[in-house]
Amino acid sequence: MGHRLPGCFLRTRRRPGRRLNGQTVTHTMYAALGFLAASAAGAWAWRHWLPRSFWYLVGFPLKTVRVYLTWRHVAYGCTLTRKRRVWRLSLDALPGLGTASVVIQERRRVRRVDIERAPRLGIMRPTVMGWRVRVRLHDGQIPDDYVKVTERLAHAWRVYAVRVVDSAPGSVTLLATMRDPLTTIDVTPETGDLLTVRPGRLENGRDWVIDFRTVPHWLNAGATQSGKSNLANAIIKGLAPQPIAIVGLDLKGGVEFTPYKPRLSALGTTRGECVGLLDDLVGVLTDRMRICREAGARNVWKLPDHARPTPIVVLVDEVAELFLMADKSEKDEIAKTATALLRIAQLGRAFAVYLIVCGQRIGSDLGPGVTALRSQLSGRICHRVNDPETANLTLGDMDPDALDAARAIAAETPGMAIVAGQDGSWHRARSVFVSEEDAEAAARQYAALAPAWADLVAVDTAPLTEAA
Numbered sequence: 001m002g003h004r005l006p007g008c009f010l011r012t013r014r015r016p017g018r019r020l021n022g023q024t025v026t027h028t029m030y031a032a033l034g035f036l037a038a039s040a041a042g043a044w045a046w047r048h049w050l051p052r053s054f055w056y057l058v059g060f061p062l063k064t065v066r067v068y069l070t071w072r073h074v075a076y077g078c079t080l081t082r083k084r085r086v087w088r089l090s091l092d093a094l095p096g097l098g099t100a101s102v103v104i105q106e107r108r109r110v111r112r113v114d115i116e117r118a119p120r121l122g123i124m125r126p127t128v129m130g131w132r133v134r135v136r137l138h139d140g141q142i143p144d145d146y147v148k149v150t151e152r153l154a155h156a157w158r159v160y161a162v163r164v165v166d167s168a169p170g171s172v173t174l175l176a177t178m179r180d181p182l183t184t185i186d187v188t189p190e191t192g193d194l195l196t197v198r199p200g201r202l203e204n205g206r207d208w209v210i211d212f213r214t215v216p217h218w219l220n221a222g223a224t225q226s227g228k229s230n231l232a233n234a235i236i237k238g239l240a241p242q243p244i245a246i247v248g249l250d251l252k253g254g255v256e257f258t259p260y261k262p263r264l265s266a267l268g269t270t271r272g273e274c275v276g277l278l279d280d281l282v283g284v285l286t287d288r289m290r291i292c293r294e295a296g297a298r299n300v301w302k303l304p305d306h307a308r309p310t311p312i313v314v315l316v317d318e319v320a321e322l323f324l325m326a327d328k329s330e331k332d333e334i335a336k337t338a339t340a341l342l343r344i345a346q347l348g349r350a351f352a353v354y355l356i357v358c359g360q361r362i363g364s365d366l367g368p369g370v371t372a373l374r375s376q377l378s379g380r381i382c383h384r385v386n387d388p389e390t391a392n393l394t395l396g397d398m399d400p401d402a403l404d405a406a407r408a409i410a411a412e413t414p415g416m417a418i419v420a421g422q423d424g425s426w427h428r429a430r431s432v433f434v435s436e437e438d439a440e441a442a443a444r445q446y447a448a449l450a451p452a453w454a455d456l457v458a459v460d461t462a463p464l465t466e467a468a
């Protein structure tokens with residue numbers, strides 16, 4: 001008994017202790033679960049309401065770790081590795097399954113072995129939608145090897161898309177995007193610098209910028225309902241507040257551009273009117289040439305501010321109508337139109353006359369004038385097209401991936417386009433939705449900025465006197 005008492009005592013002492021521990025453990029578990037739930041809810045809320053800071057502070061660091069840790073395997077899976085023979089301390093190769101009597105002898109020694117070496121991955125730099133990273137090419141690799149495996153890389157990295165965006169001798173830059181940034185475009189076109197508009201977004205999350213001083217003439221092609229007019233609305237809205245003249249040539253009988261008339265310096269709605277306006281524009285160019293020649297300037301941007309003529313942006317809708325011939329009597333008029341447009345395209349950059357030519361199809365079947373004009377329009381915008389040939393005609397001899405991307409534009413995404421500048425690079429882009437009412441309101445609001453056509457044509461000789 002004497003022995004049992006202390007035991008009983010001990011048991012009696014231990015029991016409450018265990019209960020206390022059990023309660024503590026339960027409390028701790030509840031606290032931990034509560035903490036985890038609160039953290040998960042907090043992370044969700046952070047990601048939902050402040051996605052940008054969440055991406056930079058949490059998402060991107062986690063992705064970085066994952067990409068670096070898995071790069072060797074990913075590169076191997078994408079056939080980007082190269083075999084190298086290196087010296088390694090290694091075991092003999094183990095024999096395959098054999099009889100029980102086979103004795104496996106492991107001998108460690110330094111020997112030359114083949115290993116798969118992944119290309120060197122540079123520093124990952126975050127972007128709003130993903131990251132950029134430079135990869136050092138192995139000997140014998142070319143950027144095209146990476147272009148071919150972008151889809152595999154996208155799957156391996158669990159991202160929406162990977163693109164080769166840049167290449168330099170010996171390296172390529174990859175851009176990974178986490179999700180399609182073009183699903184919804186909520187920016188409104190801002191008025192930027194003179195002759196610059198931002199009609200939407202590029203796939204890399206940046207603003208889509210149309211800068212006429214860099215790329216003076218644009219071809220805007222696409223099937224019906226693909227978003228050509230919406231882009232024209234966005235451009236008009238962006239240009240309206242700027243000190244420039246806008247001219248409309250609307251071969252759809254004026255239905256597209258008439259609502260914007262208050263901000264237009266001139267509007268042609270029939271072929272006859274358009275030919276007249278194009279003649280005037282060629283006259284304006286000739287005047288500007290003379291002004292520059294007399295001032296010893298190579299272009300209007302070299303003239304002093306007071307002598308610089310007003311820049312003119314000419315919007316042409318349904319350009320094919322300018323070239324379609326109903327009978328032979330129209331031949332001369334069409335030839336005149338083609339020559340005038342071509343002259344504007346050739347000389348416009350230096351003398352601040354810029355073209356945006358819209359149409360469903362601008363093929364060589366419309367005549368040689370169209371082919372020549374198309375080659376002068378260095379900026380290309382290809383919306384959804386009905387036939388691969390139109391994509392070819394619009395994007396020319398660009399990267400075949402650009403053509404594939406243009407053909408893949410879905411009908412449910414109007415405003416989506418492939419945009420190519422003169423440097424050969426291309427982007428997926430989508431214009432912001434600008435209703436006709438919005439563009440019309442902008443046209444009315446800035447109507448006072450529209451120089452009268454007659455003044456514009458006449459004023460071009462005036463700076464000469466002032467400059468002298």
Ligand SMILES: Nc1ncnc2c1ncn2[C@@H]1O[C@H](COP(=O)(O)OP(=O)(O)OP(=O)(O)O)[C@@H](O)[C@H]1O
Pocket residue numbers: 222223224225226227228229230231414415416430431432433434
């Ligand atoms: N970026 C966009 N976002 C959302 N909707 C758009 C966008 N662009 C165009 N749309 C819608 O798609 C439809 C067709 O657009 P739009 O009129 O610009 O096409 P289009 O190519 O000019 O067609 P058409 O040649 O028949 O005039 C319109 O209802 C327009 O509201």
